Amino acid sequence: MSENNMKITLKVWRQRNNKAKGALETYKVDEVSSDMSFLEMFDVLNDKLIREGKDPIAFDHDCREGICGMCSMYINGQPHGPLQGVTTCQLHMRSFKDGDTIVVEPWRAKAFPVIKDLVVDRSAFDRIIAAGGFISVNTGNAQDANALPISKELADRAFAAAACIGCGACVAACKNSSAMLFVSAKVTQLSLLPQGEPERQSRVLDMAAQMDAEGFGSCTNTGACEAECPKGISVSNIAHMNREFFAAELNKK
Amino acid sequence: MMALTGLFLITFLIVHAGINAMIFFNDGGETFAHWAHFMGTNLIIRTMELVLVAGFVVHIVDALLITKHNKAARPVQYAYSNPNANSTWYSRSMGLLGTIILLFLIIHAAHFWIPNRYNQFTTGEELNLFTRMQDTFSHWYVVVIYVAGCFSLFWHLMQGFKTAFQTLGINHPKYNPLIKNVGIAFSVIISVLFASMPISMFFNLVH
Ligand code: HEM
Ligand code: SF4
Ligand code: FES
Numbered sequence: 304m305s306e307n308n309m310k311i312t313l314k315v316w317r318q319r320n321n322k323a324k325g326a327l328e329t330y331k332v333d334e335v336s337s338d339m340s341f342l343e344m345f346d347v348l349n350d351k352l353i354r355e356g357k358d359p360i361a362f363d364h365d366c367r368e369g370i371c372g373m374c375s376m377y378i379n380g381q382p383h384g385p386l387q388g389v390t391t392c393q394l395h396m397r398s399f400k401d402g403d404t405i406v407v408e409p410w411r412a413k414a415f416p417v418i419k420d421l422v423v424d425r426s427a428f429d430r431i432i433a434a435g436g437f438i439s440v441n442t443g444n445a446q447d448a449n450a451l452p453i454s455k456e457l458a459d460r461a462f463a464a465a466a467c468i469g470c471g472a473c474v475a476a477c478k479n480s481s482a483m484l485f486v487s488a489k490v491t492q493l494s495l496l497p498q499g500e501p502e503r504q505s506r507v508l509d510m511a512a513q514m515d516a517e518g519f520g521s522c523t524n525t526g527a528c529e530a531e532c533p534k535g536i537s538v539s540n541i542a543h544m545n546r547e548f549f550a551a552e553l554n555k556k
Numbered sequence: 557m558m559a560l561t562g563l564f565l566i567t568f569l570i571v572h573a574g575i576n577a578m579i580f581f582n583d584g585g586e587t588f589a590h591w592a593h594f595m596g597t598n599l600i601i602r603t604m605e606l607v608l609v610a611g612f613v614v615h616i617v618d619a620l621l622i623t624k625h626n627k628a629a630r631p632v633q634y635a636y637s638n639p640n641a642n643s644t645w646y647s648r649s650m651g652l653l654g655t656i657i658l659l660f661l662i663i664h665a666a667h668f669w670i671p672n673r674y675n676q677f678t679t680g681e682e683l684n685l686f687t688r689m690q691d692t693f694s695h696w697y698v699v700v701i702y703v704a705g706c707f708s709l710f711w712h713l714m715q716g717f718k719t720a721f722q723t724l725g726i727n728h729p730k731y732n733p734l735i736k737n738v739g740i741a742f743s744v745i746i747s748v749l750f751a752s753m754p755i756s757m758f759f760n761l762v763h
Contacts, residue, residue, distance in 0.1 A: 314635075314636075316635070327635055377634060377637075379636065379638060380634065380636050380637040380638025380639070380641070381638055381641050381642065385641070406635065406636040408634055408635060408636070411630055411632050411633065411634050412629060412630055413628065413629050413630060413631050414629070476642055478626070478630075478639065478643075478648050479626035479629055479630070480626075480629035480630045481626075481629070518628070518629055519629055520625060520626035520628075520629030520630070521622050521625060521626055522723075523622075523626070523647075523650065523719075524647065524715070524719035524722050524723065525642075525643035525644070525647040525648055526642070526643055526647065527639065527642040527643040530641070530642035530643065531642050538722065538727070539727045541722065541727075542721075542722050542723075542725045542726065542727030543725070543727070545722075545723060545724065545725035546725030548725075549724075549725060
């Protein structure tokens with residue numbers, strides 16, 4: 304049953320800019336519909352704040368359909384909130400009760416500095432991808448799609464790894480702010496496909512080096528990343544990346 | 557390095573538990589003394605002992621370095637976090653559990669290893685470790701410390717055994733259940749076996 308009159312108390316992290324000290328501030332939102340998405344509730348609150356002449360809460364979002372990876376809220380102690388396999392934009396207020404108090408914070412990691420309020424800078428991920436998460440393609444006509452045979456099994460595994468949307472929930476969930484799930488998803492995807500073969504060894508070394516340079520922590524195998532990943536990326540990718548890494552290290556000149 | 561040294565320490569545990577279990581022959585420690593003598597004098601074993609100490613040192617130093625690095629990766633903590641929703645408490649407490657094990661190890665070494673080696677160096681004689689065990693474990697607080705040490709070891713192994721394979725890149729749907737179950741069985745057997753020694757000595761079940 305949908306409800307139209309939920310009263311929600313929000314404790315939201317407010318921080319003017321990267322340098323400023325932030326703090327949790329309390330807001331009351333009335334007349335919340337259980338059919339609203341979590342972000343729509345923020346739209347309602349921001350609308351109210353703007354009409355009151357106050358600074359609206361900055362938060363990241365784009366597609367609002369769970370595919371872009373922009374939304375990034377740490378809700379009641381969990382990235383993307385209490386549900387599994389769901390981004391913040393796909394979380395609905397029916398997952399909460401009338402009268403609930405909800406704490407909302409930005410992702411916390413040295414490598415993800417807060418820009419404003421709930422918005423963090425995730426360009427560290429872009430730099431890791433730029434360091435090796437690509438394949439080289441010749442210019443000219445695209446080659447025939449079926450020219451390279453790939454087994455169904457490998458294609459499926461590569462596809463499962465390619466589902467990562469780069470949201471950073473894995474980093475946010477990890478007690479060490481480790482980016483291993485994200486990095487290993489890309490390393491695994493490309494290492495399984497013939498297109499990724501030419502850069503296979505330099506890729507894993509370069510991406511791992513960039514990951515460390517960005518200040519992410521190390522993987523300690525708690526499994527929190529996998530449990531919180533909205534796309535169900537498996538930690539088996541991390542083991543796969545470790546294998547790729549050892550092989551590349553041993554072969555390095 | 558954590559995984560390699562951890563697995564190495566695990567092999568040590570197997571040997572150590574096996575030899576100590578000889579006390580359960582209830583022959584006044586005769587079988588145990590035989591093997592303890594072998595362990596205390598054999599050249600290969602004495603060399604391995606140095607490797608073992610090195611194994612511990614590398615494991616601990618690496619743990620400290622990693623922990624420092626990982627703490628630095630999140631300078632601002634969450635105001636409210638619910639980590640139990642996505643991970644087990646012991647997987648997040650390897651450092652704490654390891655520290656308790658380390659404290660226990662220091663006490664443990666002071667009870668047996670250090671006095672015995674000291675005696676060997678000064679008089680050339682080994683101590684009677686069996687009667688020494690009986691003395692040591694006649695105090696209830698010593699038994700409590702040992703059981704607490706085994707408890708920490710249990711949880712450390714519950715996480716460490718299986719994740720060492722993951723760290724080394726061994727993760728396969730066919731073998732994962734095996735690794736997991738052997739890890740659980742190993743953690744239970746080793747900790748219960750070790751804990752049973754001081755307990756049964758305290759209650760005079762072993763003589
Ligand atoms: C003496 C004190 C000890 C300390 C301070 C300690 C500390 C730690 C820490 C902090 C970790 C997690 C490392 C990470 O972040 O990946 C760890 C992992 C581990 N420990 Fe220990 N530990 C100790 C003793 C032991 C013992 C006695 C054993 C086994 C007999 C052992 C076996 C392992 C294993 C197998 C791992 C997993 C390695 C991995 O996940 O890659 N540790 N230890
Ligand atoms: S692995 Fe999952 S949690 Fe991490 S960035 Fe990719 S989609 Fe987000
Ligand atoms: S806004 Fe695109 S995934 Fe949530």
